[in-house]
Amino acid sequence: MNKVEALNKQISQIQEEQLAISKSFTEIDNEENELVEIMKRNRRLFDQLKYSWHKDRELSETFDNNKNELDHYTSKISEIIYQKRVELLKKKKTLHLSEEDLMYQRRLLHMEGK
Numbered sequence: 001m002n003k004v005e006a007l008n009k010q011i012s013q014i015q016e017e018q019l020a021i022s023k024s025f026t027e028i029d030n031e032e033n034e035l036v037e038i039m040k041r042n043r044r045l046f047d048q049l050k051y052s053w054h055k056d057r058e059l060s061e062t063f064d065n066n067k068n069e070l071d072h073y074t075s076k077i078s079e080i081i082y083q084k085r086v087e088l089l090k091k092k093k094t095l096h097l098s099e100e101d102l103m104y105q106r107r108l109l110h111m112e113g114k
Contacts, residue, residue: 007106014099021092028088032081039074043067 046067053059
């Protein structure tokens with residue numbers, strides 16, 4: 001296999017990884033949208049329950065505590081999703097730079113006539 005073919009193979013592999021990253025971004029967006037929807041539904045539910053049981057102070061406090069605990073877990077999940085996104089962005093940038101480098105090397109080889 002000559003140098004150009006080897007570079008083409010490497011570029012192809014990088015492009016496959018970039019496609020996988022794009023799919024991962026779509027999955028993360030879906031996860032994030034689902035989380036937001038769950039948060040909205042849970043807030044409405046807790047608000048309705050608290051309003052219905054506002055006369056019972058102990059039960060109302062229990063609802064508040066459960067809501068706060070759910071908010072805490074939701075924040076943790078949001079942070080995990082954010083970290084996934086940051087890692088994918090870093091990998092995407094690294095792959096892009098590698099692809100540009102390989103394409104440059106390929107252009108040089110073509111100009112040299114190899």
